[in-house]
Amino acid sequence: MTTRALDASTQAALADFLLSMADDEFVIGYSDSEWTGIAPILEEDVAISSIAQDELGHARALYELLAGLLDDGRDADAIAYDREPEAYRHAPLLDHGRGDWADTMARRFLYDTADTARLGAIGGGWPPLAELVAKIRREERYHVMHVTLWAERLARAGGDARARFVAALEALAPDAPSVLAAPEGEAALLEAGILVRPMAATVDEWRADVARILGPLGISLALGSGAAPRPTRTTASADFRWLWGEFTSVRRSEVGATW
Amino acid sequence: MTDPLALDPILPARERSERSARPWNEELPHDERYQLFEAHVLGGGKIEPNDWMPDEYRTAVLRFVEMHANSELMGVLPEREWIMRAPTLRRKLALTSKVQDEVGHAQLLYRVAEDLGKPREAMFDDLLAGKTKFHNVFHYPTRTWADIGIIAWLVDAAAIVAQQALRDSSYGPYARTMQKICWEESVHIMHGRDVVLTLANGTPSQRAMVQEALDRWWGPLMQMHGPRSDRTKDRDLHWRIKAKTSEELRQEFLTIYVPRILEMGLTIPDPELRFDAEAGEWRYADPDWAELRAVVTNHGPKSEERLEFRRLNRAATAWVREAILAAPEAAA
Amino acid sequence: MTGDPGGTADPTADQTARMLDEGDPNTADIDRQLNPEPARLEPWEVFRQEKDGDPMRHGGNILAPDPELALHYAREMFSRRGESIRLWVVRRADIHVLEDLDLLQPPLDRSFKKPGGYVMRDKLATARSRAGTSKPGARAGSHNTTGRRGGSTGS
Numbered sequence: 001m002t003t004r005a006l007d008a009s010t011q012a013a014l015a016d017f018l019l020s021m022a023d024d025e026f027v028i029g030y031s032d033s034e035w036t037g038i039a040p041i042l043e044e045d046v047a048i049s050s051i052a053q054d055e056l057g058h059a060r061a062l063y064e065l066l067a068g069l070l071d072d073g074r075d076a077d078a079i080a081y082d083r084e085p086e087a088y089r090h091a092p093l094l095d096h097g098r099g100d101w102a103d104t105m106a107r108r109f110l111y112d113t114a115d116t117a118r119l120g121a122i123g124g125g126w127p128p129l130a131e132l133v134a135k136i137r138r139e140e141r142y143h144v145m146h147v148t149l150w151a152e153r154l155a156r157a158g159g160d161a162r163a164r165f166v167a168a169l170e171a172l173a174p175d176a177p178s179v180l181a182a183p184e185g186e187a188a189l190l191e192a193g194i195l196v197r198p199m200a201a202t203v204d205e206w207r208a209d210v211a212r213i214l215g216p217l218g219i220s221l222a223l224g225s226g227a228a229p230r231p232t233r234t235t236a237s238a239d240f241r242w243l244w245g246e247f248t249s250v251r252r253s254e255v256g257a258t259w
Numbered sequence: 260m261t262d263p264l265a266l267d268p269i270l271p272a273r274e275r276s277e278r279s280a281r282p283w284n285e286e287l288p289h290d291e292r293y294q295l296f297e298a299h300v301l302g303g304g305k306i307e308p309n310d311w312m313p314d315e316y317r318t319a320v321l322r323f324v325e326m327h328a329n330s331e332l333m334g335v336l337p338e339r340e341w342i343m344r345a346p347t348l349r350r351k352l353a354l355t356s357k358v359q360d361e362v363g364h365a366q367l368l369y370r371v372a373e374d375l376g377k378p379r380e381a382m383f384d385d386l387l388a389g390k391t392k393f394h395n396v397f398h399y400p401t402r403t404w405a406d407i408g409i410i411a412w413l414v415d416a417a418a419i420v421a422q423q424a425l426r427d428s429s430y431g432p433y434a435r436t437m438q439k440i441c442w443e444e445s446v447h448i449m450h451g452r453d454v455v456l457t458l459a460n461g462t463p464s465q466r467a468m469v470q471e472a473l474d475r476w477w478g479p480l481m482q483m484h485g486p487r488s489d490r491t492k493d494r495d496l497h498w499r500i501k502a503k504t505s506e507e508l509r510q511e512f513l514t515i516y517v518p519r520i521l522e523m524g525l526t527i528p529d530p531e532l533r534f535d536a537e538a539g540e541w542r543y544a545d546p547d548w549a550e551l552r553a554v555v556t557n558h559g560p561k562s563e564e565r566l567e568f569r570r571l572n573r574a575a576t577a578w579v580r581e582a583i584l585a586a587p588e589a590a591a
Numbered sequence: 592m593t594g595d596p597g598g599t600a601d602p603t604a605d606q607t608a609r610m611l612d613e614g615d616p617n618t619a620d621i622d623r624q625l626n627p628e629p630a631r632l633e634p635w636e637v638f639r640q641e642k643d644g645d646p647m648r649h650g651g652n653i654l655a656p657d658p659e660l661a662l663h664y665a666r667e668m669f670s671r672r673g674e675s676i677r678l679w680v681v682r683r684a685d686i687h688v689l690e691d692l693d694l695l696q697p698p699l700d701r702s703f704k705k706p707g708g709y710v711m712r713d714k715l716a717t718a719r720s721r722a723g724t725s726k727p728g729a730r731a732g733s734h735n736t737t738g739r740r741g742g743s744t745g746s
Contacts, residue, residue, distance in 0.1 A: 033342050033355050037335035038572045040579035041632065042366040042379075043653050043664035049359035050671055053352055060348040077347045101579045149659050153583055161582030246343040247351075250404045257462050259346035259404075281692050309688055363668060370634070370652055378631065379654070436651065583656045584632065 006126070010192045013185020014126060015069055016089075017194070019079075020183065020233055021118070022062035023090040026080060028111055029055030030243055034098045047146065051108075054139045061132050068128075081251050085236040085244045091178040097239035099168070102161070105154060106168035108147045113213070114179035116140055117206035118199075125193030148213055155217035169214075169221055177203055177224040181233065281310060300499055305431040308374045316498055320430045321375040323500050328368035329386045330394040335361045336565045337401040338410060346404065353450045357411060360443045367440065371432045387570050389557050396479045398559025405458055405465075405472035411451025413476065413516060417483050419444045420512045421503070429499035452519075459523040466524075473520070474528045481529075481543060482551040484508040513541040635661040636686060639669050640677035647679060658682075 006014065032052035039045035063076035074082070093111060098104060119137050124130040154165040182199040189195040207223050214221060236244075251259065282299055283292040293313050299306075306312055338358050345351035369379050385391040396414050401407065422441050428434040458469040485505040495501045503511075513532075520527060531544040557563065632654035639650040650669040655661035661680040669675055689695070702708030719725065 030343065033351075036342055036355055036358050037339040037362055038576075040576035041583070041654070042362060042369065043655060043660075043668065045362045046359055046366065046667040046671070047663055049355060049362070050667055053355055053359070056348065056352055056355070060352070063348070080348055081346070101576060146663060149663065153656075153660075157582035157585045159582075159585075160578055161585070164578070243343070247345075250341075250344045250346040253404075254462055254464055257465055258457060258460075259350060284693075309690075359671075363671075366653070366668060367651060370654070373634075374652075380631075439651070580632075583660075 006192065009185060010188045010194075011069065013183060013188040014129075014192075014194060015066060016185060017183045017189060018062055018066040018069065018129070020089045020091070022059050022066060022080075023088050023233075024094060024111070024115070024179065025055045025062065026059035027088070027090040027094045027240070027243070028107070029053070029059055030247060031094070031098050032104065032108070035104065040101055048104075051143055051146065054143065058136050058139070061136075065128055065132060081248055085241050088236065088240070088244070089233040090240075091175070091181070091233055092235055093172060093175040093178050095175070095235055095237045095240050096172070097242070100164070102154065102164035102168040103172075105147060105150045106165060106172050108143070109151050109213075110169070110172055110176040110210070111179060112140065112143045112147050113209050114176065114206050116144055117202045117209065118180060120205070121195055121197050121199070121202045123193045123196035125189070125195075129194065151213065152217060155214075155219060166219055169219065173221050173223055178233070180206060283311060285311065300429045303499075304429070305434070306429055307431045315494075317375055319494055319498050320433065320500055321372055321377060323495055324368055324372045324375070324430075324433055325377070325382055325385075326392055326394075328365050328372055328382065329391055330397060331361050331365035331368060332386070333393040333565060333569070334397045335365070336568065337397060337399070337561070338407060340401055341404065341407050344404065345407075350454070354407060354411075357447050357450055360447065364440050364443070367436045371430075371436055374432065383573065387566055387573070389566070392555050392557075394483065395551055395554045395559065396476075396483055397565070398554045398557070398562045399475075399479055400561050402475070403468050403472060405455070405469040406476070408451050408454030408458060408469065409472045409476045411447050412455050413451070413473075413480055413520075414483070415444055415447045415451060416516055417480055417508075417512050419448065420515075421484065421501075421508050424502040424508070425500075427499075427502050433500070455525075456523060459525060470525055473525055477528050478547060478550070479554075480512075481509070481546040482548070482554075484512070485551070486546075486548050510541055513543070517541070632656055634683040635665070635680045636683055637665040637669050638679040638681070639665075639675035641675060643676065647677065650675070652683065653680075655680075 029052050032048055032055065035045065036049040036052065037045065039048050059080065060076055063079045067074055067076050067079060093107065093114075096103070096107070099107075116137075119133050119140060122129060122133045151165070154161045156162075180199050180203045183189065186195065186198060190198060203224075210221060210223060283295040285292075287295070292311070296311070296313060296316070300316070306316070335358055338354065338361070342351070342355050342358060345354045369382060372382060373379055382391070386393070396410075396417075401410070419441060422437050422444065425437040426434055426441060428437065455469055458465045487506045488504055490496060490504055493504065496504065517527065517532070517534075529544050531542060533542050534540075535542050553559070554562070557566065633656075634652050635655055635658075636652050637650045638647040640647050650665075653661060653664045653668050655664050658680065661682075662678065665678050665680050670678065715726075
């Protein structure tokens with residue numbers, strides 16, 4: 001890897017940005033993995049499990065980059081698992097429980113479209129990230145295809161299915177722009193070419209993408225105001241605390257052990 | 260294909276049957292056709308879904324495959340509980356992937372069974388109503404992370420011993436499916452063995468955890484293949500749906516896995532277990548067959564809870580299946 | 592059962608025999624007319640190519656409501672470990688099956704369609720003795736009777 005030396009403020013901004021992205025992928029991967037074994041159709045069960053594994057794979061790769069960047073003795077697992085619930089930086093969109101299939105598809109739809117826009121905003125300023133993003137985008141394409149098929153099918157089914165899906169979208173919409181909240185050190189990231197455009201511009205692009213897919217389905221969604229949203233990424237809901245209790249339970253039972 | 264008049268049988272039925280890859284045909288009297296079918300199967304021939312087959316054969320294959328499919332589906336649940344608790348990213352990925360494979364195996368096997376004439380939903384109905392069964396090992400609780408290692412290693416190993424023998428099944432779709440399944444199961448065994456080995460090399464409490472798990476699972480493992488049975492009376496052996504008796508499978512399992520368990524410093528909780536070199540057989544304490552009977556008739560420690568979990572979950576996702584069947588027309 | 596390779600068999604002697612015990616099987620058909628079965632996911636057959644240059648081989652089948660999800664599910668069921676490089680799905684109802692396998696067993700001589708049907712050893716011996724030549728060495732042979740290139744010339 002050819003890593004250009006980063007100044008301290010850029011490095012701090014990058015670490016913050018990597019952690020947010022990694023936590024997003026980690027938490028949605030966990031939520032989706034809850035469907036493994038109980039999805040509505042056996043074939044779909046296998047599909048949603050693959051997507052969960054993809055997201056967890058992205059999280060792992062991002063935590064590994066972060067571990068290398070911080071170089072503080074923690075490995076990817078330590079960063080992923082050995083924090084208190086309040087220290088996770090996932091977006092509020094992902095701070096809800098798994099919910100039903102409509103909630104899951106609505107969350108996936110909003111997240112996948114936002115994540116696609118975010119990945120598109122990452123430039124070559126830090127080559128290790130740019131290389132990873134190129135790989136992640138190849139998998140993310142499949143996720144968008146998958147969730148778009150489901151959005152179309154649920155919306156066009158009418159009746160209860162459509163009502164559930166639309167209600168889930170509307171319930172999550174206020175939190176959705178949080179994925180694209182401007183990171184703390186956005187100016188430094190732009191300066192270093194790690195981001196090629198401000199998140200405010202990325203949000204606009206994402207809104208257009210969402211409208212392009214949902215419009216033909218007769219769904220219009222209010223996705224925040226025109227101003228760049230800045231919700232905090234430091235909430236930890238009761239749902240997330242339950243999740244945290246689960247995913248740390250074995251690890252906490254014997255601290256420092258090898259698993 | 261349509262069968263135009265011009266293609267009506269030209270050769271007499273008996274002569275046609277001698278020449279064909281499928282020696283039985285519809286003009287023959289039932290008994291004669293049955294005998295030709297049986298001779299084909301006993302001679303190592305394969306049967307495909309489109310072939311005529313006697314009801315005895317169809318029913319026997321269907322029951323066998325359905326029970327196998329049910330076991331894969333129910334076998335998802337004990338491990339699924341730990342998908343959220345896996346202690347590292349790699350273990351999380353491996354366990355999710357392993358459980359995903361079990362769902363995939365259920366899919367493959369239910370497809371084989373469906374093509375024998377019983378719809379998937381009807382099989383779910385019967386499973387959840389307790390009319391059909393699933394394997395004993397999936398009626399037990401998973402209490403610790405070590406259970407995940409023991410299940411993936413030893414339960415899957417005991418299963419794969421049986422499944423490898425099924426790759427020669429007379430029913431073609433089942434035999435082919437078992438090839439794919441065995442290939443995937445071999446990964447699970449590696450994952451399980453790695454988990455067990457890591458715990459065996461770990462802290463004293465990790466070592467105690469894995470020994471305790473082995474102690475709990477050994478009984479069900481020894482029961483898993485079923486009591487000794489009379490080879491000549493086994494319908495599934497007769498039709499070559501399966502190839503080995505329960506005792507042959509258990510002996511094979513012990514031969515491969517006892518040394519691998521012992522080399523890790525674990526203790527097998529059966530003081531009578533030893534290899535009788537003279538007889539060329541493992542000796543072991545008689546498994547608790549009354550427990551096996553109780554457990555597979557859904558009186559196991561987790562039987563009802565897991566069936567109820569499936570019932571609730573199936574009801575909770577019914578609207579999705581309805582929606583997806585409605586969607587294409589609305590989209591057209 | 593044209594176009595339904597997995598369909599159940601037609602009424603057979605077994606079923607007839609069972610009918611004597613269990614009553615008229617036609618009642619099932621009447622039930623079905625009164626209560627039509629709900630729509631079901633339908634089977635799709637999956638064909639996969641394992642590596643470049645291989646033929647497409649049948650991999651198995653899946654249930655799906657439409658071609659798009661069928662392709663998604665084919666990918667999941669038959670290539671989630673990257674074991675396929677190409678996939679096809681085809682609706683099972685669109686497959687037609689040759690029912691009469693006897694049509695695949697030619698009853699009369701077809702040896703003229705196969706290389707083994709041409710035996711020339713004696714004729715060649717006659718020709719050589721007439722022409723006063725001998726059997727050519729391996730190097731000289733460019734084609735054998737199978738039409739394949741001579742194996743040992745390394746051309």
